[in-house]
Amino acid sequence: MIRVRNLWVDLGEFVLKDANIDINHGEYFVILGPTGAGKTVLLESIAGLYPLKEGRIWLNDEEVTKLEPEKRGISIVYQDQMLFPHLSVKDNITFGLRIRKMKPAEIERTLSWLAGLLGIQHLLSRKPDTLSGGEKQKVALARALSVKPRLLLLDEPLSALDPNSREILQRELRSIHEEYRVTTVHVTHDFEEAIALADRVAVIGDGCVQQIGTPEQIFRQPGSEFVARFAMVRNIFRGEVVEGEDGDARFRVDGVNLSVVTGHRGQYHASLRPEDIIVSHAPFPSSARNSFVGRITGIADKGSTLLLTVKVPPDFVCLITRNSFDAMALSIGDTVYLTFKASAVNIF
């Protein structure tokens, strides 16, 4: 288990303030934040590679705050791999084992296990600069795993790869984690990547931890506007939660009352995922408590799906599949009905 308490990291240009993070043993923990939010520095601080301004770090109940990086048992994989260019792939992978003066036979055993695990047996005698991005990243991963780390840090490991290699390596990461359960902290700016891999996600931005939760929670119940924007919740409203006639809550924005499920009352934000809105030509009977009529003012083509902007008066952004879009023959200016459940609206 990793505990990070009151971490302040001074980055010169800005400061990561008072970060508190707990990561469970064997967990795949993803730190999600925009580029330049200090994610790399956070990882380097945990690994002892960056001086802390303040704060303490525990690793399996041992405080490592002041420990030299080589004594922490924490491996790191960078976005651009940082393979040692003067060493062969084999010597890269076995670097940590040779430093430990491990017996040659044992080094060979570890090497062949890792090479098999990642499918890089054919690369062992090559030099790093002859490898593709995906191959390099596998070698970096093998090198990081070679020393059997207590904690594996991945710094945007997929960002520099082309889409194909990215998907392959993402699957690989998931399956290695499922097999060996190395506690992993994975940093990324890619929301989909976070959702696909994480047991839990921490969203950081504006120099602090914004929210920690399961991917589902981050996705459906963002706790701040920052997180909501990051999770691509395209409908974020600022308004007031009031008591309806039936005693249930209503969220009032631009003269429209949305039925919502919340105990809060007063000024709040509401967020609503675009895929949770059903678009139809006519109102239809359903259990969904919200139904509005509006006019399409914008259509953005995303390939398999499209985003409609519908003016009710507040603008709702709705996601529909290309099939439905074609079937309904929608175009700008059309009047459509929007239907969504009260429970789909997240109040924060």
Place this chain on the structure above:
Amino acid sequence: MIRVRNLWVDLGEFVLKDANIDINHGEYFVILGPTGAGKTVLLESIAGLYPLKEGRIWLNDEEVTKLEPEKRGISIVYQDQMLFPHLSVKDNITFGLRIRKMKPAEIERTLSWLAGLLGIQHLLSRKPDTLSGGEKQKVALARALSVKPRLLLLDEPLSALDPNSREILQRELRSIHEEYRVTTVHVTHDFEEAIALADRVAVIGDGCVQQIGTPEQIFRQPGSEFVARFAMVRNIFRGEVVEGEDGDARFRVDGVNLSVVTGHRGQYHASLRPEDIIVSHAPFPSSARNSFVGRITGIADKGSTLLLTVKVPPDFVCLITRNSFDAMALSIGDTVYLTFKASAVNIF
């Protein structure tokens, strides 16, 4: 109108071979290709900034192959903007006008038109290094438009921006183009960007032009495996088109016969978009000619949507929305029915 004929560009490491492209007057033409496919070099060749190995280029019926770049009337906007760091925003935008020794009053007029168009009036006295990425890109666009180019070249103009600025600038590009109809060639590696902006798309890869067509054609009828992969058609099969008993075509792969609509017979590829497959718990009557039963072997979470891998025997990848996924309560090992129209299968 731009005609490019038999263009060979030598990039040292590889060669862009025998490229032929026609772009219509006022068209928004997107060149789509993976990073490192020579897209930038292609643009620079058109602008006269890169020596051609062979080939000829016409611009509005005038051959410009040997013309100096400053005499072509072609503007270029780079991914990283390339604003002149020693000049203010205003001086950057008016650089081309001052070079032309235009009258100050006229320069002022053009400047205020552009500043208004792109909403950058408040930035005019700033230095480029104080601007955000999105602001820089608007200034670069204003600078490129200032000289009223016959052709505007955009080299990955949105790739370096964060998702928010990217969406904003994408809308801006579209609306400026709709208003002024400057012939535009936009290079990108982002498929969604291409779909959202293009009148027509050229896909380049492996050093040659793979396919030219409308976004719809590229999306639905990829002409090669390369294009199909790029368009994220996840179902690509290699098999044989044979005559069915009813005289209609069947595509045979892994012992399964798909009903398809094609005049071809023999060894071909078939592609099928994941969102064109309807997933259900039970077979249902419909006009769709293909219906198969299979077992879910993989689920990849993409946020609003999910990708299911279903083994029929060939693996089909199907896209479903999170709502359907939740409603159907699917999990790995479940048996599901796949239904899709014969016309959804593209043979090439």
Place this chain on the structure above:
Amino acid sequence: MEKQWLKSNKLTLTFILLGAIIFLFIIVPLFRMIFASDPGILRETLFDPEVTKAILLTLWAALIATGIGFVLGVPLAYLLARYEFRGKKIVEGLIDVPIVVPHTAAGIALLFVFGRNFFMGSAFNSVGIQFVDSTAGIVVAMLFVSIPFLIDSAKEGFKKVDVRLEKVARTLGASSWQTFFRISFPLAWRSILSGNIMMWARGISEFGAVIILAYHPMIAPTLIYERFETYGLTYSRPVAVLLILISLIIFVVLRTLVQRGKQR
């Protein structure tokens, strides 16, 4: 900031110790001599007309050399920064040769070519310029030994100017000349200026090549040598201190100003 990651461990301490030895070796002789000087004697030396004349001649000759180097060296630096061609590495190597050619040997080589009886010397002689025992000779010697510093610095400066900035300027209608003078040159200006300062300071420092071509008129380094030979250390020291001060001012002060400007 990124760089400050190492803690003060044994490696760092050892390196600081070793580094301090060489650093002190460089600065102690200079500063000890400066601070051990009697300001009265220094002032007196400064008003010695022979000293004043020698120092002014040194500064002036080095300045002319720098001017010539600027006009001829900057274009070469631009070409080397922008073009690849066969044998470029060799050309770059040869340009740096004056740094490592033994100074007296360089003087002999220049005398061989620019002497009255030889080759270019006779050509220049026919238009009234002669190099032996003249300011022209001093300038030539200084130019020879100091030009690599300007070319190298300007080349690095031009390399840092993204070639696509020039490309954008061209598409906006600027000719190659306009592009050079409005974009490339202004953006490389600080590196070129540093190179000029370095070249000027290096010109002032030259002794070996100059005395072969022109013992007279006497530049300051030659004057120091002559006073040392004739009167010994005590009498040559004040001139040496003055010259070191001037070099330090030109080099450290001007260079610091240029670099401070760079950080806005």
Place this chain on the structure above:
Amino acid sequence: MEKQWLKSNKLTLTFILLGAIIFLFIIVPLFRMIFASDPGILRETLFDPEVTKAILLTLWAALIATGIGFVLGVPLAYLLARYEFRGKKIVEGLIDVPIVVPHTAAGIALLFVFGRNFFMGSAFNSVGIQFVDSTAGIVVAMLFVSIPFLIDSAKEGFKKVDVRLEKVARTLGASSWQTFFRISFPLAWRSILSGNIMMWARGISEFGAVIILAYHPMIAPTLIYERFETYGLTYSRPVAVLLILISLIIFVVLRTLVQRGKQR
């Protein structure tokens, strides 16, 4: 390849012309003198025991200076490449000062500190090392004028080694010493080697600072000067040619070999 975008327009042609002038100015004196030499006389000069002794002493003294510079300069270069601290720019400026300090003035400053009657000179004298008119003095003079070249080159070399390579090595269990010797040093090795070559060649070239400290034993640049003063140009030329050839070989050949290796 990217760089070759400019067509051969007027700007380029003008620049080639201007650049050619300064390039020829550098190489013509050297090559003309080399090629005008009579090989017979050169061979004879090479077997002149006085010449041989002077050249070997020059090479040897410069090599010792380079060795000392390597041990003390590389750690300093590493510190400067990795750390930021207040006044770093000033330290870097001061390290480059020996390049621009007038050579004879540098000699006076070194004599002032290392002379028998002064400061460090007396300390060293008590352990039997003296610097005036000795090989030790020559080494000190050479070390002083040539050390900046090694430090600058090694510093650039270390800067090119991504600090994250060192960080990865640390996380894999390497101590800071192991990291330095297994990662940083091997990866910066070519730049360090270039710096050593440059330093050696620059040491060989020194004259002004050396003659102040040690006219005898005579190094080759001093021998050239003495022969020039005593017998004139004709008799000093063969020695100059020999020394220039040696410098060229050390500098251009070794440097080219190092750079060729760099491109794999």
